Amino acid sequence: MTLTRFSVKPLSTMTRTLADVASARREPDLVIKGARVLSTYSERILPDKEVWVSGGRIAAVKPAGSYRGSGAKLYDARGGIIAPGLVDPHIHIESSMVTACAYAEAALINGTTTIFCDSHEIGNVMDVAGVEAMLEDARHAPLSIFLTVPSTVPATSPQLETAGGDLTPQKIADLFDKWPEALALGEKMDFVQVAMGDERSHAILTAALERGRPVSGHVYGREFVAAYAASGVTDTHEAIDREIADDLLEAGIWLFLRGGPPTTPWHSLPHAIKTITELGASHKRIAVCTDDRDAEDLLLFGLDWVTREAVKAGMTPEQAWAMGSLHGATRFGMENEIGGLGGGRRADLVLLTDDLTPVSTWYGGELVVEDRKITSVLDAALSSPYRYPEAAYHTVKLPKALKLTPELPTGAVIAHTIKTELPGIILGHVTVELEPANDWQTHFDRHGLCFVTVVERHGKSSGNVAYGLLNNFNLKKGAVASSVGHDSHNIIIAGTNEADMKVALDAIEAVQGGVCVVMDGKVTAMVPLPIAGLLSDKRVHEVAEEVKALKVEWEKAGCTIAYMGFNLIPLSVIPEIRITDKGLVLVPEMTIAPLFEEI
Numbered sequence: 001m002t003l004t005r006f007s008v009k010p011l012s013t014m015t016r017t018l019a020d021v022a023s024a025r026r027e028p029d030l031v032i033k034g035a036r037v038l039s040t041y042s043e044r045i046l047p048d049k050e051v052w053v054s055g056g057r058i059a060a061v062k063p064a065g066s067y068r069g070s071g072a073k074l075y076d077a078r079g080g081i082i083a084p085g086l087v088d089p090h091i092h093i094e095s096s097m098v099t100a101c102a103y104a105e106a107a108l109i110n111g112t113t114t115i116f117c118d119s120h121e122i123g124n125v126m127d128v129a130g131v132e133a134m135l136e137d138a139r140h141a142p143l144s145i146f147l148t149v150p151s152t153v154p155a156t157s158p159q160l161e162t163a164g165g166d167l168t169p170q171k172i173a174d175l176f177d178k179w180p181e182a183l184a185l186g187e188k189m190d191f192v193q194v195a196m197g198d199e200r201s202h203a204i205l206t207a208a209l210e211r212g213r214p215v216s217g218h219v220y221g222r223e224f225v226a227a228y229a230a231s232g233v234t235d236t237h238e239a240i241d242r243e244i245a246d247d248l249l250e251a252g253i254w255l256f257l258r259g260g261p262p263t264t265p266w267h268s269l270p271h272a273i274k275t276i277t278e279l280g281a282s283h284k285r286i287a288v289c290t291d292d293r294d295a296e297d298l299l300l301f302g303l304d305w306v307t308r309e310a311v312k313a314g315m316t317p318e319q320a321w322a323m324g325s326l327h328g329a330t331r332f333g334m335e336n337e338i339g340g341l342g343g344g345r346r347a348d349l350v351l352l353t354d355d356l357t358p359v360s361t362w363y364g365g366e367l368v369v370e371d372r373k374i375t376s377v378l379d380a381a382l383s384s385p386y387r388y389p390e391a392a393y394h395t396v397k398l399p400k401a402l403k404l405t406p407e408l409p410t411g412a413v414i415a416h417t418i419k420t421e422l423p424g425i426i427l428g429h430v431t432v433e434l435e436p437a438n439d440w441q442t443h444f445d446r447h448g449l450c451f452v453t454v455v456e457r458h459g460k461s462s463g464n465v466a467y468g469l470l471n472n473f474n475l476k477k478g479a480v481a482s483s484v485g486h487d488s489h490n491i492i493i494a495g496t497n498e499a500d501m502k503v504a505l506d507a508i509e510a511v512q513g514g515v516c517v518v519m520d521g522k523v524t525a526m527v528p529l530p531i532a533g534l535l536s537d538k539r540v541h542e543v544a545e546e547v548k549a550l551k552v553e554w555e556k557a558g559c560t561i562a563y564m565g566f567n568l569i570p571l572s573v574i575p576e577i578r579i580t581d582k583g584l585v586l587v588p589e590m591t592i593a594p595l596f597e598e599i
Contacts, residue, residue, distance in 0.1 A: 003381040005144040008056035008364040011337070011344050021052060021059035022343055027071035028052040028059055030347075030365055035077035037061055038352070040084055040326035040340045043318040051082055053347040056364035060343050075367070077351055080359065083321055084340050085113025085348035086303045088289055089328035090148075090187070090216065090237045090256050093134065094121035094484075094534045095292035095564070097527060097547065100134060101385035102540045103298070104143035108368050108378065110302025111358030113144060113348035114338050116328070118186035118216070120150035125395050125458070125489050125532045127153075127165035128175065133388050135179055140386040142363060142378060144338070144348070148186035148216050149175050151204050155189050155487040156572045160590065161580035163488035164395065164458035169203035176211050183332055184208070187218040188233055189487070189573045192588045195227035205232050214332065220574065221588075222247050229253055235331060237289050242274035249281055254331050256289040257323070259306030261297050264564055266425065269306065270313050277314040287327040288320070294564060295536075295543035296551070304358050317356055382539065392531050396483060396491075396512045397459030404453045404493060404501045406467035406595060411436055413596040416584055417449060417471040418577050424565030429577035429586065430471050433599065444496060450475045451498075454570055455491040455505065456581040457483065457533065464581035467595055470494055470569075474558045478519040479504045482563065483533035485570040490581050492570055494559075508533075515563055517553040525553035 011018075020026035030053040037049040048064040052072075093103050093115075100117075107115065117138070122130035131150060138145035149172055154163035176182050185208035188194055193201045208215050209232050217233035219225065220240070225247045235254035239245035245255055257273055260266035269288065275281045288306045303324055310320040329339030338346055347365035350358045361369040368378040412435050419428035432447050443449055449469045456464035479495030481504035491508060495501035495518075504518045507526060513533025516526040527546045529536055536543045554563050572578045572585040577593070579585070584593040 003142040003363070003366060003368070003377060004139060005364070006139070008346055011057065014055050014057060015344070018054060018057060018059045018344060021054040026054075027069050028054045028067070029072060030075065031067045031072045032075045032077055032082055032349070033064065033067065034079060035082040036079065037341060038081050038083035038318060038321055040322040041342065043316070043322055045081060045318060049082070051341065051349065053365045056347050056366070058341055058343055058345050058347050061341055081352040081354070082341070083350050083352055084325045084338065084345070085350055085361065085363070086111050086307070086324045087328035087339050088112055088115040088303045089235070089287050089331055090289040090291055091115050091117050092121060092292055093117045093119065095294065096298045096540070097295050097529060097534070097536050098540050098543050099385060099388070099531070099535055099537065100137040100141040100143070100145055101382060102538070102543070104141045105374060105378070105382055106298040106302065106540045107143055108361045108363060109299070109358070109372060109374065110304045111350040111352070111361055112303045113361065113363055114146070114329070115143065116146050116148055116183070116332060118148045118150060120153055120186055120487060121489060121534050122532050123150040123153045123165045123167055124487050125164040125534065126392060127167065128171050129389070129391065130165065130532060131175060133392060135181065137386040137388070138181070142368065142381040145181070146332070147179065147182045148184040149182050149208070150186045152187070152189040156590065160572055160582055160585050160592070161488045161570070162456045162458065162460050162464055162490065162582070164460065169200065169207045172204055173207040176207065176213060184213050185215045187216045187237070189218045191217070191219040191224050191228055191573070192590065194231050194233070195224045202231065217253065225251050237291055239272040240268045241271045242279060245272040245275040246279050246281060249275060249285060255286045257286060257310065258289055258291045259309045260291065261301045264297070264423070264562060266291055267423070269309055273310065273313045273315070283315065283319055283323060286323055287331060288323050289328070292564065294547050295540050296547040298540065299544055304356060308356050311356065321356060388531050393512060395532050396457050396509050398455065398457060398505070398509055399463035402455060402463060402465055402505070404465065404505065405440070405451050405498045408437070408440055409434060409596055412599045414599055415469055415596055416577070416593050417469045418452065418569065418579060419471040420473045420561050420565070422561060424561035425568065426575055427569065427577055432471065441496070448472055448474070450494055450496050451501065452492065452494045452569065452579060453501065454485060454579050454581045455493070457491050461581065466579055466581050466583045468579040468584055469595070472560055474560045476558050478517065478557060480517050480554065480557060480559060480563070480566065481505060481508055482515040482567050483508050483513040483529060484515060484567045486568050487571055488580065489533060490570065492566070494566070515550060517550065517557055519557070525550040
């Protein structure tokens with residue numbers, strides 16, 4: 001059977017039927033009995049209830065024993081908690097390395113039934129064609145997927161980086177006008193330009209605001225909050241501590257508390273939630289989100305895990321689940337469709353244990369996960385995924401005979417290096433004096449350095465290659481590389497020698513995208529990403545196994561930060577220093593620095 005968000009008819013066509021079912025004049029399709037109900041409206045767990053479902057929507061929540069008919073399918077919750085499906089208000093499907101159809105499997109296992117995705121990664125590679133391909137993918141997926149239209153492609157400007165896409169204000173306006181699921185403007189990453197009144201940045205804001213679409217944000221630095229809010233931004237997932245979280249709330253900006261696996265750079269929830277637990281703010285305009293997950297972490301650390309982290313940080317289970325469902329729905333004006341168990345809402349339901357662990361999931365009234373295993377209904381839906389256009393499989397376009405390392409300085413110089421350290425989002429700008437040496441290895445041993453190189457892969461330049469030096473990355477041997485260099489998604493390579501770096505680059509080119517580790521001239525781990533150099537065309541569990549193997553080799557290589565943090569090294573909107581295909585970018589100055597300066 002076809003199982004997409006379109007499988008459930010609009011409420012406007014079902015009101016009489018649902019009224020008849022709720023009034024017991026007509027049989028429901030499904031009755032879930034023996035349940036406790038988690039109400040996100042009153043933030044209570046209500047005992048002895050049953051849920052009546054018709055046409056994929058909730059007809060009513062009734063007292064236990066209310067159903068006396070014989071035509072409905074019955075499901076005994078055995079005293080478990082029935083809650084609304086989780087709503088993730090900010091994610092990037094591309095970070096999971098799988099397609100939207102494949103993403104759905106992991107999401108549903110973890111109780112997530114609706115996501116709001118910002119597809120700026122594929123937009124940076126393939127422009128509008130990439131965004132629209134992902135929207136088509138989303139329409140085929142057994143999951144409710146809505147778009148926050150990418151707002152910052154490229155993340156900065158052609159002077160600072162080369163992207164494959166260029167989403168102008170007019171292109172963004174056209175996406176809003178063409179696609180009904182384009183509900184908001186995606187995270188406005190160029191917060192410095194917004195605060196400074198940049199014409200293009202504000203034209204993009206205008207395209208959303210004049211259509212009544214909300215604007216999502218991305219901001220670092222309390223000094224930018226006032227101008228950012230005044231420019232129409234009304235949510236952000238980037239609050240890294242309680243102080244900026246408090247500033248954002250008081251400026252009228254929704255907070256999405258980002259829960260990331262503790263091994264990644266983005267587990268900011270425990271810090272930002274202190275605006276509630278220590279400063280006394282209300283949680284009514286606060287939701288939780290995942291933002292970025294690779295395929296393995298998508299299975300292990302879903303939005304359900306984030307809600308449990310909110311409980312650990314001081315919220316009640318009822319509050320946490322409301323922050324994971326109703327609040328995200330409310331932020332995007334969809335609280336009458338999802339996020340709660342009121343009559344008329346979609347029957348996107350989750351059966352929970354007392355510690356908020358999902359056991360079973362219904363999507364539009366269909367049981368798609370039971371006892372944490374997908375049902376035959378979901379398996380069938382996942383077996384016929386959307387096929388991306390052929391152009392998406394040919395996005396790594398490299399010239400021949402690229403030089404991947406800088407020339408060895410002949411005299412003493414000052415080197416501008418990029419210092420990596422956990423958690424890995426902020427990168428330090430550290431100058432190092434390099435004395436004359438006969439080889440690079442001498443510098444590496446003395447100062448804890450290795451090469452980092454960015455190669456333009458969209459065929460938009462004459463083969464831009466930029467060189468840098470990583471400080472404290474701890475790669476002692478070989479090379480690591482990725483075609484997922486945020487956000488222009490050029491290829492980033494770190495290494496100790498040009499030969500291994502070339503092997504890594506060739507390996508990525510051969511499969512048209514991926515992340516790999518190379519040792520002694522051999523690829524020891526590879527996650528192939530042939531779709532736009534970002535996505536696999538395999539099922540999520542297969543990709544999760546590849547990612548797991550990659551992490552083992554990555555750790556063996558000694559890298560200080562995980563590969564997802566490594567992918568952020570070219571992200572030229574986060575302080576203090578980055579590297580793009582145009583060179584070393586100083587942030588927030590947004591200027592290019594030389595690699596070496598004479599002493």
